[in-house]
Amino acid sequence: MTAQHIIRMALAILASAASLALSWPYWRDFQYWPESRAMWLAYFAVGFVLAVYVFYAFLDSLGTLFEHDALEREKRPACGCGEPAGTEDAS
Amino acid sequence: MIRIEYETQRLSLRFFMVMLVLFFLQTAFGLLLAAQHIDPTLLAGTLNFNVLRSQHVNLAIFWVLSGFIATILFVGPLLSKRELAEPWLIKVLFYALLAVVAWNALTQVLAQQGVAGWWMGQPLLQEGLEYLEAGRVADVVILIGFAILCRVVLRTFPPRAQWNEIHWGLGLGVVALTLVWIFGMAFVERLDVQEYFRWYVVHYWVEGVWEVIHIALVGFLLVLMFGANVKSVGYAVFWGISLVWLSGLLGNAHHYFWIGTPEFWQFWGSLFSALEPLPLIFCFWHIYLDAHQDGKPVANMPAFSFLLGSVVLEQVGAGILGFTMTFALTNVWSHGTWVTLSHAHLALFGTFGMLGLAAAYYAVPIMRGLAAFDQRPGRLAFWLVFTGMLGLGFVFATGGTVQVFVYRTLGLDWFSGDVAPAMQFAKVSVPVFGMVFASGVGVLVYDLLTMGLRAPAAAGDEAAAVPRSAGWGRRLSGWETGLWLLAMWVFGGIITLGLLSFNLPSVQQGNALFPYLMAGIGYPGLLLTTLLFVRRFLRSLEARRHVPAAPLVVAAVSPAGAG
Amino acid sequence: MSCKPGEPCHEGLKRRRALAVLGLMAILFVALSAVSFLDSRGQAVPSQVGYAGFDAVEGKRVFQSYNCMGCHTIVGNGAYFAPDLTKLYDKAGPAWLEAFLPSAGAWPTSGAVRRHLQDPAIAAEAGTDDLDAYLEAYPAAAERIARRGGKATTMPNLPLTREEIGNLIAFLKYTSQMNTEGWPPTPAVDGLSFPQATPLPAALRAAATATPQEGAAAAAPVSAVAHGEALAVDNGCTACHATDRQRLVGPGWGGLYGSTTTLADGSAVAVDEAYLTQSILDPDAHIVAGFEPGAMPSFADMLEAGEVAAIVAFIRSLGETKP
Numbered sequence: 002m003t004a005q006h007i008i009r010m011a012l013a014i015l016a017s018a019a020s021l022a023l024s025w026p027y028w029r030d031f032q033y034w035p036e037s038r039a040m041w042l043a044y045f046a047v048g049f050v051l052a053v054y055v056f057y058a059f060l061d062s063l064g065t066l067f068e069h070d071a072l073e074r075e076k077r078p079a080c081g082c083g084e085p086a087g088t089e090d091a092s
Numbered sequence: 093m094i095r096i097e098y099e100t101q102r103l104s105l106r107f108f109m110v111m112l113v114l115f116f117l118q119t120a121f122g123l124l125l126a127a128q129h130i131d132p133t134l135l136a137g138t139l140n141f142n143v144l145r146s147q148h149v150n151l152a153i154f155w156v157l158s159g160f161i162a163t164i165l166f167v168g169p170l171l172s173k174r175e176l177a178e179p180w181l182i183k184v185l186f187y188a189l190l191a192v193v194a195w196n197a198l199t200q201v202l203a204q205q206g207v208a209g210w211w212m213g214q215p216l217l218q219e220g221l222e223y224l225e226a227g228r229v230a231d232v233v234i235l236i237g238f239a240i241l242c243r244v245v246l247r248t249f250p251p252r253a254q255w256n257e258i259h260w261g262l263g264l265g266v267v268a269l270t271l272v273w274i275f276g277m278a279f280v281e282r283l284d285v286q287e288y289f290r291w292y293v294v295h296y297w298v299e300g301v302w303e304v305i306h307i308a309l310v311g312f313l314l315v316l317m318f319g320a321n322v323k324s325v326g327y328a329v330f331w332g333i334s335l336v337w338l339s340g341l342l343g344n345a346h347h348y349f350w351i352g353t354p355e356f357w358q359f360w361g362s363l364f365s366a367l368e369p370l371p372l373i374f375c376f377w378h379i380y381l382d383a384h385q386d387g388k389p390v391a392n393m394p395a396f397s398f399l400l401g402s403v404v405l406e407q408v409g410a411g412i413l414g415f416t417m418t419f420a421l422t423n424v425w426s427h428g429t430w431v432t433l434s435h436a437h438l439a440l441f442g443t444f445g446m447l448g449l450a451a452a453y454y455a456v457p458i459m460r461g462l463a464a465f466d467q468r469p470g471r472l473a474f475w476l477v478f479t480g481m482l483g484l485g486f487v488f489a490t491g492g493t494v495q496v497f498v499y500r501t502l503g504l505d506w507f508s509g510d511v512a513p514a515m516q517f518a519k520v521s522v523p524v525f526g527m528v529f530a531s532g533v534g535v536l537v538y539d540l541l542t543m544g545l546r547a548p549a550a551a552g553d554e555a556a557a558v559p560r561s562a563g564w565g566r567r568l569s570g571w572e573t574g575l576w577l578l579a580m581w582v583f584g585g586i587i588t589l590g591l592l593s594f595n596l597p598s599v600q601q602g603n604a605l606f607p608y609l610m611a612g613i614g615y616p617g618l619l620l621t622t623l624l625f626v627r628r629f630l631r632s633l634e635a636r637r638h639v640p641a642a643p644l645v646v647a648a649v650s651p652a653g654a655g
Numbered sequence: 656m657s658c659k660p661g662e663p664c665h666e667g668l669k670r671r672r673a674l675a676v677l678g679l680m681a682i683l684f685v686a687l688s689a690v691s692f693l694d695s696r697g698q699a700v701p702s703q704v705g706y707a708g709f710d711a712v713e714g715k716r717v718f719q720s721y722n723c724m725g726c727h728t729i730v731g732n733g734a735y736f737a738p739d740l741t742k743l744y745d746k747a748g749p750a751w752l753e754a755f756l757p758s759a760g761a762w763p764t765s766g767a768v769r770r771h772l773q774d775p776a777i778a779a780e781a782g783t784d785d786l787d788a789y790l791e792a793y794p795a796a797a798e799r800i801a802r803r804g805g806k807a808t809t810m811p812n813l814p815l816t817r818e819e820i821g822n823l824i825a826f827l828k829y830t831s832q833m834n835t836e837g838w839p840p841t842p843a844v845d846g847l848s849f850p851q852a853t854p855l856p857a858a859l860r861a862a863a864t865a866t867p868q869e870g871a872a873a874a875a876p877v878s879a880v881a882h883g884e885a886l887a888v889d890n891g892c893t894a895c896h897a898t899d900r901q902r903l904v905g906p907g908w909g910g911l912y913g914s915t916t917t918l919a920d921g922s923a924v925a926v927d928e929a930y931l932t933q934s935i936l937d938p939d940a941h942i943v944a945g946f947e948p949g950a951m952p953s954f955a956d957m958l959e960a961g962e963v964a965a966i967v968a969f970i971r972s973l974g975e976t977k978p
């Protein structure tokens with residue numbers, strides 16, 4: 002695991018935890034067997050793991066998108082087409 | 093690309109034209125609805141609100157689908173490097189589309205007499221279900237139309253082994269479009285089961301299939317407009333589509349909170365639809381990066397404006413506004429009020445409507461054989477419809493917040509006596525922004541319909557109008573874009589807090605200050621940020637024209653200087 | 656193009672993993688759906704809900720035929736032009752709905768609701784045949800009558816038949832029995848005490864605070880026509896009968912008196928005081944051509960002879976056709 006992986010995983014866990022907290026069911030009466038306390042715990046656990054995965058996949062693919070962009074820029078004949086010389090790009 | 097490469101691409105032109113006409117009619121119906129909201133007795137008994145509304149909603153679906161079909165037919169040959177298969181079937185599809193639109197418009201009026209044409213337990217003429225108002229006869233014709241589209245697309249594509257991600261996206265998209273439609277084709281006795289399956293069609297269309305087609309088409313338009321690398325676009329299309337389904341498949345459950353389905357859906361729907369903005373953020377960065385690969389001027393600004401509008405309004409309308417009301421804890425308040433209207437209008441018109449318009453602005457000049465065209469009406473139209481739609485989103489959302497308080501918190505349910513008077517300001521503001529929107533629609537429909545046919549306008553001195561590449565026109569960096577996006581999400585967070593605050597005991601005791609304050613900051617903040625961001629983005633692209641002859645010179649000089 | 660050159664590439668694996676998770680989610684979705692509609696959950700089912708001999712499934716067809724969802728919402732879905740109907744039966748009750756639906760253009764008055772409570776089938780569904788007990792059991796009906804009774808609504812009159820109205824009420828009875836998981840939320844306050852609510856009509860507020868003396872003064876003699884008009888409004892007559900020649904549910908009253916009308920059996924009859932009196936007390940004795948029997952209830956138990964005469968006087972005042 003590189004540092005990048007750990008950061009992404011930590012972000013995914015944090016974001017999923019926040020989403021989970023916001024997703025608290027408006028109404029729970031535990032009356033119907035698929036809504037017993039044990040089932041609710043299972044839903045929370047499975048839902049959390051799946052959410053972490055989706056967040057992680059999002060961060061991972063977004064990172065790759067930027068890497069692609071960097072690679073493409075390298076490959077293109079370096080060109081400041083349309084970029085005004087100097088000004089803010091130089092900074 | 094200045095000329096079409098394959099003759100059958102021309103078949104898309106007629107679908108673009110139908111799209112424009114239907115869009116115009118839909119806007120007109122929208123204005124009538126706004127007028128009826130102010131004076132409910134207007135046309136009552138002649139054209140009741142429910143009939144006008146079903147026309148408004150159905151025309152929206154029809155014109156968005158026309159735009160999809162047109163765009164698919166236009167890019168299909170380019171993707172496949174050969175002519176469209178079976179062009180005669182496309183002509184059949186065209187007349188079937190015209191027939192079913194006319195038929196459906198006529199049968200919807202029967203709702204005033206309570207005539208649905210029941211036969212063998214099925215409503216043949218109209219069935220009075222939101223978004224699925226079409227009767228069974230129209231349903232079957234539409235299904236056949238989708239099947240024709242599938243056949244043409246799949247027969248045109250190269251052998252499966254040669255498919256890239258864009259082929260897969262479009263191929264799966266059109267097949268799923270057809271399959272999902274079938275779930276809306278039966279009368280269901282139980283209301284909960286009926287709503288369960290109705291959302292199969294509506295949600296999986298909008299947030300599954302249409303989104304997939306949208307991602308694939310946006311990707312390919314970027315390839316066409318910016319010469320983006322097909323492989324890296326393919327990567328973005330794959331993960332865009334995967335994220336749409338990874339979040340949207342279970343996210344459909346956000347429609348199963350209150351329809352009589354069990355409460356565990358509240359958890360699944362809240363959690364996974366909270367993830368639904370992820371593919372939209374992803375898609376947004378994709379378009380940003382592709383537009384900034386190089387600094388070449390954008391040849392067709394109206395087309396790119398609408399494409400950007402599509403991705404940004406998808407982010408704001410579907411992503412952020414959808415997020416604010418997707419949790420059971422906020423949805424319990426926003427459900428069934430005008431708050432959802434702001435989300436629906438921005439998301440549906442923004443994401444899918446603007447894509448069709450972008451494709452039209454890209455394709456119509458090419459098919460009419462124009463090397464260059466006057467872009468001023470197109471740019472003007474973009475700003476009118478974009479501003480109009482953001483304004484509509486704002487008044488729907490603020491009117492909706494008042495409605496939530498009066499209708500849900502205070503429990504006042506006399507619409508003409510208590511609820512409508514409280515919402516009066518918003519109700520009156522709708523036609524104001526509606527007129528802005530409609531004038532933009534008028535301009536763009538006229539512009540596209542007559543492009544290349546009317547006498548060319550005196551070539552304006554476009555160069556003079558090019559903004560300086562400083563200030564609002566300077567290059568838009570990734571960091572700055574990130575800050576704009578962050579600002580939008582901060583306002584989205586404020587809106588979410590406002591909706592959550594309806595759960596507070598003090599608000600439930602009748603003190604509306606906090607939710608009103610949050611809505612009063614959040615909605616204008618979000619929509620103004622969106623407006624300014626798009627202005628900033630487009631200005632920076634327009635400023636690229638500033639050095640028209642530069643590329644050669646700079647390219648020759650820069651290898652030494654760039655680094 | 657998904658890997659950096661020279662680095663190990665896991666793109667294929669990542670894509671397969673994403674598709675596998677998607678498959679897992681699909682299984683989860685199907686599993687959750689499968690337990691959503693089990694009988695053991697005890698969710699209301701329309702085929703098991705009846706209302707005064709009418710059928711909730713047929714009512715759902717009526718609901719769709721008139722595209723009610725195009726203005727109203729049901730379980731929160733639909734247009735946002737008119738109120739949600741999911742729990743309306745529970746709140747306003749069957750007699751109020753029976754009084755409202757035949758002529759949706761006007762809000763029912765207490766008399767109209769009382770009239771429908773005379774029907775034993777409706778009274779059985781409502782649980783009482785007494786208006787005061789009914790208004791206590793269905794506070795939304797009381798609120799509607801007090802604040803809106805007799806006023807025009809913004810809903811168009813729909814050509815609903817007797818059969819359709821019964822079925823529609825059966826459907827609304829079914830939806831109000833549905834378990835919608837706490838939605839819509841129950842208000843914690845009485846909204847009517849807030850400034851956002853349209854206040855009660857001045858006359859009613861005055862009546863609520865009136866002293867007996869004022870009440871007696873108000874009972875000063877009024878003309879038979881004015882008395883008849885008040886009775887016609889209060890008993891809901893004008894919900895179905897227009898005061899001009901327009902046909903609502905029943906024939907319009909304008910110019911009716913003194914005219915000759917054709918009955919369903921083909922015979923002609925002169926509309927005079929005796930005919931009108933009989934039509935109020937025993938509406939099915941003569942059915943005018945083009946109308947159905949049973950649409951109008953008998954007022955024999957609800958109006959005194961003098962009150963019937965006042966209503967007839969009011970009808971006469973609306974224009975007389977000279978023979």
